[in-house]
Amino acid sequence: DTAVSQTPKYLVTQMGNDKSIKCEQNLGHDTMYWYKQDSKKFLKIMFSYNNKELIINETVPNRFSPKSPDKAHLNLHINSLELGDSAVYFCASSQDWGRYSYNEQFFGPGTRLTVL
Amino acid sequence: GQNIDQPTEMTATEGAIVQINCTYQTSGFNGLFWYQQHAGEAPTFLSYNVLDGLEEKGRFSSFLSRSKGYSYLLLKELQMKDSASYLCAVRAVNQAGTALIFGKGTTLSVSS
Numbered sequence: 192d193t194a195v196s197q198t199p200k201y202l203v204t205q206m207g208n209d210k211s212i213k214c215e216q217n218l219g220h221d222t223m224y225w226y227k228q229d230s231k232k233f234l235k236i237m238f239s240y241n242n243k244e245l246i247i248n249e250t251v252p253n254r255f256s257p258k259s260p261d262k263a264h265l266n267l268h269i270n271s272l273e274l275g276d277s278a279v280y281f282c283a284s285s286q287d288w289g290r291y292s293y294n295e296q297f298f299g300p301g302t303r304l305t306v307l
Numbered sequence: 308g309q310n311i312d313q314p315t316e317m318t319a320t321e322g323a324i325v326q327i328n329c330t331y332q333t334s335g336f337n338g339l340f341w342y343q344q345h346a347g348e349a350p351t352f353l354s355y356n357v358l359d360g361l362e363e364k365g366r367f368s369s370f371l372s373r374s375k376g377y378s379y380l381l382l383k384e385l386q387m388k389d390s391a392s393y394l395c396a397v398r399a400v401n402q403a404g405t406a407l408i409f410g411k412g413t414t415l416s417v418s419s
Contacts, residue, residue: 233412234394236407249406296407300349
């Protein structure tokens, strides 16, 4: 039944480690996104993929690398984790990409990453 | 650049009406969304406006004025469960693609 799922829900790790967050959507959407929500609840786009192709890559450190094995999956790999990476990461998906499409984005439950 | 402003916090009582304003400055405007986010949960879609005017959906309505760069979300007959953060998001289309630019959210507290 789950539309957009993410694993893990919680991730606690040490500085310097490498970790991955997985995202899957079963809605048949063409476009997937990663957002970061900081401690002040500000939700900011990180990446957008359409049909496995990177469309948007906002100003994020190179330590963050998205990978889309197929259009239903968009994983986020983070190298050399830093304290400032602590946040909630949301995956989202939407139907159709393009200038004139307006379908809403469906968000996953979020992954709370804590870097110690 | 892109800029979206909305009040940080609002309070109201059950049964009342509250209006949450959002002003934006953006290039490539292609629609405005309102999302609701309860603490510890994912944002969920409430409304979408791309043309000027009012969109009504049950107890919630959203208004857009593109010339003024202004929108509001109107919540009627407030219930305790409406206590949440309300996020205004502008859809911006540019050469890189399409993205939702979110405001910082308005935390609404509904009391009895």
